[in-house]
Amino acid sequence: xxxxxxxxxxxxxxxxxxxxxxxxxxxxxxxxxxxxxxxxxxxxxxxxxxxxxxxxxxxxxxxxxxxxxxxxxxxxxxxxxxxxxxxxxxxxxxxxxxxxxxxxxxxxxxxxxxxxxxxxxxxxxxxxxxxxxxxxxxxxxxxxxxxxxxxxxxxxxxxxxxxxxxxxxxxxxxxxxxxxxxxxxxxxxxxxxxxxxxxxxxxxxxxxxxxxxxxxxxxxxxxxxxxxxxxxxxxxxxxxxxxxxxxxxxxxxxxxxxxxxxxxxxxxxxxxxxxxxxxxxxxxxxxxxxxxxxxxxxxxxxxxxxxxxxxxxxxxxxxxxxxxxxxxxxxxxxxxxxxxxxxxxxxxxxx
Amino acid sequence: xxxxxxxxxxxxxxxxxxxxxxxxxxxxxxxxxxxxxxxxxxxxxxxxxxxxxxxxxxxxxxxxxxxxxxxxxxxxxxxxxxxxxxxxxxxxxxxxxxxxxxxxxxxxxxxxxxxxxxxxxxxxxxxxxxxxxxxxxxxxxxxxxxxxxxxxxxxxxxxxxxxxxxxxxxxxxxxxxxxxxxxxxxxxxxxxxxxxxxxxxxxxxxxxxxxxxxxxxxxxxxxxxxxxxxxxxxxxxxxxxxxxxxxxxxxxxxxxxxxxxxxxxxxxxxxxxxxxxxxxxxxxxxxxxxxxxxxxxxxxxxxxxxxxxxxxxxxxxxxxxxxxxxxxxxxxxxxxxxxxxxxxxxxxxxx
Numbered sequence: 005x006x007x008x009x010x011x012x013x014x015x016x017x018x019x020x021x022x023x024x025x026x027x028x029x030x031x032x033x034x035x036x037x038x039x040x041x042x043x044x045x046x047x048x049x050x051x052x053x054x055x056x057x058x059x060x061x062x063x064x065x066x067x068x069x070x071x072x073x074x075x076x077x078x079x080x081x082x083x084x085x086x087x088x089x090x091x092x093x094x095x096x097x098x099x100x101x102x103x104x105x106x107x108x109x110x111x112x113x114x115x116x117x118x119x120x121x122x123x124x125x126x127x128x129x130x131x132x133x134x135x136x137x138x139x140x141x142x143x144x145x146x147x148x149x150x151x152x153x154x155x156x157x158x159x160x161x162x163x164x165x166x167x168x169x170x171x172x173x174x175x176x177x178x179x180x181x182x183x184x185x186x187x188x189x190x191x192x193x194x195x196x197x198x199x200x201x202x203x204x205x206x207x208x209x210x211x212x213x214x215x216x217x218x219x220x221x222x223x224x225x226x227x228x229x230x231x232x233x234x235x236x237x238x239x240x241x242x243x244x245x246x247x248x249x250x251x252x253x254x255x256x257x258x259x260x261x262x263x264x265x266x267x268x269x270x271x272x273x274x275x276x277x278x279x280x281x282x283x284x285x286x287x288x289x290x291x292x293x294x295x296x297x298x299x300x301x302x303x304x305x306x307x308x309x310x311x312x313x314x315x316x317x318x319x320x321x322x323x324x325x326x327x328x329x330x331x332x333x334x335x336x337x338x339x340x341x342x343x344x345x346x347x348x349x350x351x352x353x354x355x
Numbered sequence: 356x357x358x359x360x361x362x363x364x365x366x367x368x369x370x371x372x373x374x375x376x377x378x379x380x381x382x383x384x385x386x387x388x389x390x391x392x393x394x395x396x397x398x399x400x401x402x403x404x405x406x407x408x409x410x411x412x413x414x415x416x417x418x419x420x421x422x423x424x425x426x427x428x429x430x431x432x433x434x435x436x437x438x439x440x441x442x443x444x445x446x447x448x449x450x451x452x453x454x455x456x457x458x459x460x461x462x463x464x465x466x467x468x469x470x471x472x473x474x475x476x477x478x479x480x481x482x483x484x485x486x487x488x489x490x491x492x493x494x495x496x497x498x499x500x501x502x503x504x505x506x507x508x509x510x511x512x513x514x515x516x517x518x519x520x521x522x523x524x525x526x527x528x529x530x531x532x533x534x535x536x537x538x539x540x541x542x543x544x545x546x547x548x549x550x551x552x553x554x555x556x557x558x559x560x561x562x563x564x565x566x567x568x569x570x571x572x573x574x575x576x577x578x579x580x581x582x583x584x585x586x587x588x589x590x591x592x593x594x595x596x597x598x599x600x601x602x603x604x605x606x607x608x609x610x611x612x613x614x615x616x617x618x619x620x621x622x623x624x625x626x627x628x629x630x631x632x633x634x635x636x637x638x639x640x641x642x643x644x645x646x647x648x649x650x651x652x653x654x655x656x657x658x659x660x661x662x663x664x665x666x667x668x669x670x671x672x673x674x675x676x677x678x679x680x681x682x683x684x685x686x687x688x689x690x691x692x693x694x695x696x697x698x699x700x701x702x703x704x705x706x
Contacts, residue, residue, distance in 0.1 A: 030704075032592025032638070033697035037601075057527055058453040058588065059423030061520065066417040072410030073462035073515055074498045102409040111424035113513045115466070147425045147513075151704065155508040160500075162464045164424055164515030169412065176408055237409065241383025250388075287383070346384035353381075353502060 011130040015123060016042040025120040030150030043126060044112075044146060047133040052109075052144035060109065060144035068169035070105035072096060075162040079353050081124065084198045085213030086289070089128035092161040093135035093143075094218050094289055095240065095355060101220040102236040102292065104175035104227065105167030107139060112146040112163050117156030128159065139218035141165070171227045177254035179234040184295040184323040186259065187304060189219065189314035191267035192244055196286035196351050197275045206278070208271045217290035222311035226294070231304045235295040238288070240355055242346065245284040247293060248331045249345045259331045261321030261343075284333075285346055287354040295323065362481040366474060367393040376471040381501030394477060395463075395497060398484040403460075403495035411460065411495035415519070421456035423447060424515035430704050432475065432509055435549045436564030437640070440479035443512040444486035444494075445569050445640055446591065446706060452571040453587040453643065455526035455578065456518030458490060463497040463514050468507030479510065490569035492516070522578045528605035530585040535646040535674040537610065538655060540570065540665035542618035543595055547637035547702050548626045557629070559622050568641035573662035577645070582655045586646040589639070591706055593697065596635040598644060599682045600696045610682045612672030612694075635684075636697055638705040646674065 017038060028035045045053045052060035076092040086094075093110065100107040112132065116125065136143050173179075198214040201207070219238065226233055235255070237247040244266070252259045268276075268283045276283050290313055296304045301319060308317035326332075331343040368389060379386045396404045403411035427443040437445075444461065451458040463483065467476065487494050524530075549565040552558070570589065577584055586606070588598040595617070603610045619627075619634045627634050641664055647655045652670060659668035677683075682694040 027703045028698070030592075031697070031702075032594075032597050035698060036592075037696065055527055055529070058450040059421045059456075059516075059518075061419055061421050061454055061456075064415060064417065064420050066415065068412055069415050069517075070410045070412050071460060071462060071517060072496050073464045073513070075464040075466050075500045075513060077466060077500045077502050099409040103412055105410075105412075109422060111422060111515045113424045113426040113464075113515075115426050115428060115511055145423050149426045149428045149511075149704075151428050151508060151511075154505070157502060157506040160466055160502075160511065162424070162426060162498075162513035162515075164462045164464075164513075165410075166420075166422060166517065167410075176406055178406070241381075241387075243383075246383050345388065346382070347379070347386060351382075352378045353500075 011127060013130065015126040016046060017122060019122045023122055025116045025118055025122060025125065025150055027118050027150050030148055036148060039148060043129055047129050048143040050142045050144060070100050070103035070167040070169060072099040073162065073164035074099060075160060076355060077160050077353050078199065078355050079157060080202055081158055083202045083214055084211045086216035087128060087131050088159065088161060089131035090135035091216050091289060091355060092163045093132055093139060094216050096163040096165040097139045097141055097218045097220050098238045100165045100167035101223040102238050104173060105169045106224055107141045107165055107167040107220050109144045109166045110136065110141050110163050112143055112161065114148045115156060115160040116150045117158050118150055118153040120158050139220060173233055175233055175236055177235055177251045180251060180255040180257050180295050180323055181234060182323055182325045183298050184234055185298055185301045185319045186261065186321045187294045187296055187317055188266065188320045189292050189308060190316045191269050192239060192288055192291055193268055193272040193276065193283040193286040195289040196354055197272050199354055200279055200351060201275060206275065208275065210271065212271055212275065215288050215290035217313045219290055219292055219313050222308055222314045225307050225311060226304055229307050231300050232297050233294060236292055238292045240287050240289060243285040243287055245343050246345050249343060252331045253329050256328045258324045258327045259321060260324055261333050263333050263335045265318065265320045267316060287351060289355065362478060366477040367397060368473060370473045374473055376467045376469055376473060376476065376501055378469055378501050381499055387499060390499065394480055398480050399494040401493045401495060419520035421451050421454035421518045421520060423450040424513065425450060426511060426513040427706060428511050428704050429706050430508065431553055434553045434565055435562045437567035438479060438482050439510065439512060440482035441486035442567050442640060442706060443514045444483055444490060445567050447514040447516040448490045448492055448569045448571050449589045451516045451518035452574040453589050455524060456520045457575055458492045458516055458518040458571050460495045460517045461487065461492050461514050463494055463512065465499045466507060466511040467501045468509050469501055469504040471509050490571060524584055526584055526587055528586055528602045531602060531606040531608050531646050531674055532585060533674055533676045534649050535585055536649055536652045536670045537612065537672045538645045538647055538668055539617065539671045540643050540659060541667045542620050543590060543639055543642055544619050544623040544627065544634040544637040546640040547705055548623050550705055551630055551702060552626060557626065559626065561622065563622055563626065566639050566641035568664045570641055570643055570664050573659055573665045576658050576662060577655055580658050582651050583648050584645060587643060589643045591638050591640060594636040594638055596694050597696050600694060603682045604680050607679045609675045609678045610672060611675055612684050614684050614686045616669065616671045618667060638702060640706065
């Protein structure tokens with residue numbers, strides 16, 4: 005929980021009465037009402053939640069909206085550099101940003117396992133509220149369900165998000181063009197390794213922290229500066245490799261990257277070797293790639309480097325017209341190989 | 356699964372290879388891609404999903420939007436009159452309708468337990484697609500997570516929804532006025548009893564089926580006819596009683612209802628007696644109440660009765676200025692009592 009604000013507020017529900025989540029907290033009666041009003045509504049405080057309605061109602065200007073959802077099932081619930089609460093905000097905010105949208109509103113759906121300590125829930129709710137405030141989004145509607153002990157895993161969180169697209173560009177794999185450069189926002193592999201190290205009880209000289217963060221402000225700065233952006237993708241499950249393969253397949257373009265250019269911290273690389281993992285496939289929660297026309301690349305880099313989440317942004321490759329639908333990589337020893345999607349899975353329940 | 360279309364399509368994934376959900380189906384690699392493309396994208400087919408983006412992007416006119424979410428954890432996954440798949444569509448569509456909105460777009464987040472038969476998933480996905488088609492909404496974006504065997508319960512589904520409000524009315528507890536009549540859309544208690552009967556192995560002369568249905572068309576017909584509508588609420592967890600208590604508390608009005616007017620089928624009433632349950636608190640998934648000014652009530656009733664989900668709509672009570680923030684009921688033997696919210700829970704995991 006490093007890097008985390010100290011949430012010292014006292015749980016607003018007298019937890020001496022019920023220190024753990026009960027089935028009745030999801031039953032639609034008084035205990036559920038108390039949980040929603042005291043814990044959720046007061047923490048996520050805004051006019052939409054206060055109306056105690058079946059949903060949130062708000063005004064929108066005419067234009068394009070983005071809509072996305074993700075469920076979060078990561079274990080452990082806390083890990084170096086983050087927790088499932090802030091992850092549930094960052095992940096969905098970032099998916100909206102990857103559509104080129106300014107994130108505005110989130111919904112949250114909690115699936116709680118009977119017996120979850122209320123203190124844990126209270127911490128995670130505060131963490132969500134804090135992350136939402138930092139990312140400048142409002143949590144406007146929600147739902148709480150409780151499942152029997154042994155039928156869940158502490159807490160699962162779903163968030164869905166709505167964002168508004170304030171420019172005329174079409175951000176999508178289909179917009180990728182030959183000659184585009186591929187900008188990576190920073191070093192890769194930290195989120196996955198932070199989780200795995202925690203799970204496996206590995207320790208390193210310095211703790212490896214997740215890169216979990218909202219990248220919306222960095223991305224929106226590109227649009228504010230009228231940079232031409234063709235495609236954006238955050239590097240979550242499946243990592244950098246899977247993101248590139250998906251885009252190459254969908255756009256039927258050829259993506260070539262240079263392995264020596266891809267930043268991986270030494271401790272992360274060491275952990276990957278111990279665990280037998282390839283950093284290219286490891287999940288990140290605060291990293292993204294941007295496909296930018298060659299002539300806008302320097303401008304884009306200098307804008308991204310001004311934002312704390314992408315100070316080390318750099319070009320790692322480009323789009324060519326050689327092998328349609330494929331990703332190739334030139335390795336550190338100069339050998340070129342094809343990058344493929346994994347058929348199995350490296351790291352279960354990473355997000 | 357009565358009342359259900361016969362989904363005879365063959366599962367598009369060769370299930371002989373992997374008959375059950377594996378951790379890798381949520382891993383971001385090839386198996387997950389196959390699941391999404393073959394099973395989800397082809398069933399929910401629309402241009403938004405096909406773009407294989409981090410979210411859906413669509414145009415909206417200026418105006419008011421409604422946004423809502425619910426997670427569905429009902430057990431068993433299939434029950435007389437429905438299943439968790441269609442419930443996940445109906446529930447969220449109905450929440451949008453209760454905001455006075457026309458439901459347009461849904462997101463779906465699956466949390467699958469390792470070992471869930473792919474055939475089950477395939478059935479439920481078809482059921483969702485069918486329910487969405489009937490309710491005239493599109494499932495435009497989604498997410499799939501897999502949790503280890505023993506850390507989930509087959510399948511949990513979250514849906515979030517966006518709807519558009521095409522009138523100028525403010526539908527909310529705060530809009531309730533003294534003199535409003537309370538219209539109930541039909542008989543109560545069937546969803547909860549259908550689930551409990553299935554769980555407890557009870558059988559009745561005729562099977563009791565869930566009332567699970569989209570009520571959006573019935574509600575929207577009221578707005579199309581320029582009926583003044585003050586508040587709407589669907590009678591899910593906590594049933595009719597909890598919905599009324601919430602509205603009375605929020606609006607600080609007094610709601611009085613007549614028990615003899617509230618329709619409960621004889622077999623449902625019998626089952627309630629066996630199970631020791633009060634039909635007023637039992638969850639429904641296709642029933643709602645509407646608060647309508649006295650002068651519009653007859654018109655509203657005749658419109659609602661034209662829609663299959665509310666053919667038996669009737670007035671069950673009205674709003675007075677007596678006991679602020681309370682609900683009272685006159686029983687069948689003429690005794691008046693206060694209706695309160697349950698502090699515990701009658702029926703766990705009903706939706």
